[in-house]
Amino acid sequence: MSKKHNPEGYRKHPHLSELNKKVNPERMTMSTRLKIRESRLNKGTGASYEKTFGQHTHRWVAELMLGRKLKPTEVVHHIDGDKRNNKPSNLMVFSSQREHLNWHKKHDNRYGGDAI
Template sequence: MTEYNRTANPLNKPGGVVSSRRKHREKLSAQGAGKAYRKFYGRHEHRVAAEAMLGRPLRPGEVVHHRDGDKLNNDPMNLEVLPSQAEHTKTQRRDPQGRWCK
């Protein structure tokens, strides 16, 4: 089995595991017509950007809010870290029909 893995296993050749995972990630990114958060190596991009902005990991329960309502706009000026989901809910607005507004 060791010899097979070293010489014949297609996953260990160029185009194997790493490149196939990258292709899979790229194929799945930007799916959902803007309704899903993009991911960066398995983590939500806005959370990674917020951690870089703060210079520390997010604490359990902290929520990242997009000020302009655009989930794909991960500019640090557009992100706000809130201490809880309850605080995040207070920042959201509903229109007269009860739908969430941006």
């Protein structure tokens, strides 16, 4: 909705999710999610981050590495710069965007640091 018609913005109503589950319990089963995922897989240009079930795959892999959910402020960095390479050995987790930027300032020649 536009701000003109909804100046307060979109508000999520938790009760609607519960209502949808009651009205149509078979709608988003795991098999349905897998079918949707397969139909969309490899259809893009590869210019953005890969997603798994609507979540950026690199964040999902980082959560598995850490054994916990990532905090909203945590940033996952791709060491080799390839945003499609989600191997655990290629990922670093920073506690904040500031910490991530400081790493780039030290190590990335685009930010004045030494190239790796």
